[in-house]
Amino acid sequence: MLPRMVTTHHRNCHLCEAMCGVVITTEGDRILSIAGDDDDPFSRGHVCPKAPALAEIHTDPDRLKTPLKRVGHDFVPVSWDEALDEVADRLSAIQREHGKNAVATYLGNPTVHNHGSSLLAPIFLHTLGTKSRYSATSVDQLPHQLASWAMLGHQLLLPVPDIDRTQYMLMIGANPLASNGSLMTAPDVKGRLRALRERGGRLVVVDPRRTETAKIADEHVFIRPGSDALFLLALAHVLTTEHEPRLRELAPYVQGLQTFRDAVRPFTPERVAGVTGIPANAIRRLAHELHAAERGVVYARLGASTQAFGGLCQWLVPALNILTGNFDREGGAMFTHPAVDVIAAARFAGIGRGSLGRWKSRVRQLPEANGELPVATLAEDILAPGPDRLRALVVMAGNPVLSTPNGRQLERALGELELMVSIDCYLNETSRHADFILPPVSPLCRSQYDVALSLLAVRDVAKWSPPVFAPPADGRDDWQILIGLAERIQKKRPLDLRRRLELAAWKRLGPDGVLDLLLRAGPYGRLRRGLLREGMSLRYLKKHRHGVDLGPLRRALPSRLPKERRYVDLAPPIYIEDLARVRRLLDASALGADPSDDGTAELLLIGRRHLRSNNSWMHNAPRLAAGKPRCTLIMHPRDAEARGLGDGARARVSSRRGEVEVPVEVSDAIMPGVVSLPHGFGHGGPGVRLGVATRSEHAGVSINDLTDEREVDALCGTAVLSGVPVRVASA
Secondary structure (H helix, E strand, C coil): CCCCCEEEEEEECCCCCCCCEEEEEEECCEEEEEEECCCCCCCCCCCCCCHHHHHHHHCCCCCCCCCEEEECCEEEECCHHHHHHHHHHHHHHHHHHHCHHHEEEEECHHHHHCHHHHHHHHHHHHHHCCCCEEEHHHHCCHHHHHHHHHHHCCCCCCCEECCCCCCEEEEECCCHHHHCCCCCECCCHHHHHHHHHHCCCEEEEECCECCHHHHCCCEEECCCCCCHHHHHHHHHHHHHHCCCCCCHHHHHHEECHHHHHHHHCCCCHHHHHHHHCCCHHHHHHHHHHHHHCCCEEEEECHHHHCCCCHHHHHHHHHHHHHHCCCECCCCCEECCCCCCCCCCCHHHHCCCCCCEEEEECCCCCCEEECCECCHHHHHHHHHCCCCCCCCEEEEECCCHHHHCCCHHHHHHHHCCCCEEEEECCCCCCCHHHCCEECCCCCHHHCCEECCCHHHHECEEEECEECCCCCCCCCCCCHHHHHHHHHHHHHHCCCCCHHHHHHHHHHHHHHHHHHHHHHHHHCCCEHHHHCCCCCCECHHHHHCCCCCEEEEECCCCCCCCCCCCCCCEECCCHHHHHHHHHHHHHHCHHHCCCCCCCCCCCCEEEECCCCCCCCCHHHHHCHHHHCCCCCCCEEECHHHHHHCCCCCCCEEEEECCCCEEEEEEEECCCECCCEEECCCCCCCCCCCCCCCCCCCHHHHCCCHHHCCCCCCECCCCCCECCCCEEEEEEEC
8 A cells, every 4th residue: 555645734723813824734634733834924833722723623523524404303414405405495485475584694703714705605695685694793893893984984994903013002801812812813912912012012901800911911900891981981081181182194084083072071080980990090190101102002802892882992992092193003003905905895795884773673673783783682583473583594603502692592592493504514502403504614625815814914914725635525615505505596586697697607716716806906916016917816825835924014094995985083973972871881889899798799790711712613622622621700709708609619600691500710810899701611402412512521601691682782782791790609
């Protein structure tokens, strides 16, 4: 028998936002090793513990290989043609009888790690034509996108901290040492933050927990969950009353400065100190430091987004960067010039500039944002009786039972659907309710280009990678599943020649063909540089297997602003009007635990993330699940003692929506009056086939058995996952 050839492959790790380059060595269909790519110009050899687990995820025996159809209480394998034909038939029948909006869709965040899904999912969504669209966006980054739309004119014109050149970084509700950067693609973020301090810079972290990032910062400031908007307003007050705003080169393009100054004037540090838990002199000092920094940036993430005033928070962050002259400036908040510019090619890529309130959810009348409804309304839009209720759901790359508020209610709702389809490689807490599970091939069986994450990178780079393994003969990638369904649905409708030709063209091009067109038409592409000169293309990237460094971030405004509006709006009306709502937070007694807590007072629950975990399916990789249990309730010693709880004791945590039992981890790294649970756990329900995740030592509990689907940011519908009132007692 001839020896198998050992082959080396270069690609990016697809397990989080960092885009770390990896070298994968294979022999036949076996992975021999996975290591960091020292020649990758962006990550320079860095990887976190997730990258070596790519092998376990690829070979996971629980990964589904064949479509499954529910027959009674069991699933049976069926052919792809049978599955796609019946799903298309039933979706079409439901839309004919009940209207297009009776079919809903949900997209999970792994979609953005897959350029096939990112570029071709809009084709499927347009074919369905439903307004009942949901995604993980409204439990994550929606406030960022809304602010970019309202202030800059496009939802994807997202400012990125220029972490490699800043001298002062004020970080709020973010823990990049666990997330590897979030809406800030920055491999080796720990090294980058270390370099900030080594060049004489300063890092300040504001968070209810002394996170992994806070532990390496120059200063950590505790803040009561849910009060971040007041803290940011107080900073803005100081920067507009005790300092003169520095707009620098942006001055001709900024509108609304006086309106903004008038709006923030009432929010003095003295007024907000009691609610935030941050002394007035500390707030004022931080504002002065930010103003005095030669190059500074404010960066806020999930903890600031998923609260009742998350929309205001993510408006105030770019506003502070504008006021200090650090917006679109080296070392401040800057914009990428990606090789695939989906903003310039928005219509081609099926992406709109943004919107708010064009339609409403059927029960609570919550507003649409950027073409999607808040996922916090999904369960009630299924359960509430009426002729317009949701009757079918297509879930792609998501596990909303674990990732959206009041997961138990959503589980009940899924059982009421006439049809549920999961495009997923696992039989998990969500897909176990499906009528059909359509499993895509392993990510290592497809090519890779990070279209979405390149919009958020702290340095402009481009990298395409071929598949590591050939896909199985009977396998389908996500985009092939979606196009297959779209073709079948279109054939059941009156002849629309244009739509059918479009589908045929997209199918023939495939993700790489579409990618090549976008690269050629992009800022570095051949079509921009002239046909006789070699510019960016798929062919060009194939020659550079480690990736291409396109340079540090550079100034982008006003050229990156949409042509329809060449200005930056510092005071969009939606935020100025929403300030009336935040004034209620000035009643300090409405937040936090009573200092004289006798063990019966409510505490405020926040989430957390671990470096080894991003999505719930990672808990099924032995390498990532190893170590001491991570699903614990972190409590301050004072709060634990008041309830008779010690380290390792089991506690009963209850909220208005549910109750869980979980072991306690006593630590002074969390603010008194606050407790923390990680997200993504709660495995082990009947029918789940996750051999590692469902073991008792790994299963944990779901934080979304405690969160409340009724609690949302009234401005945009983002779920409130931070600052949930709970009671804790001994179990």
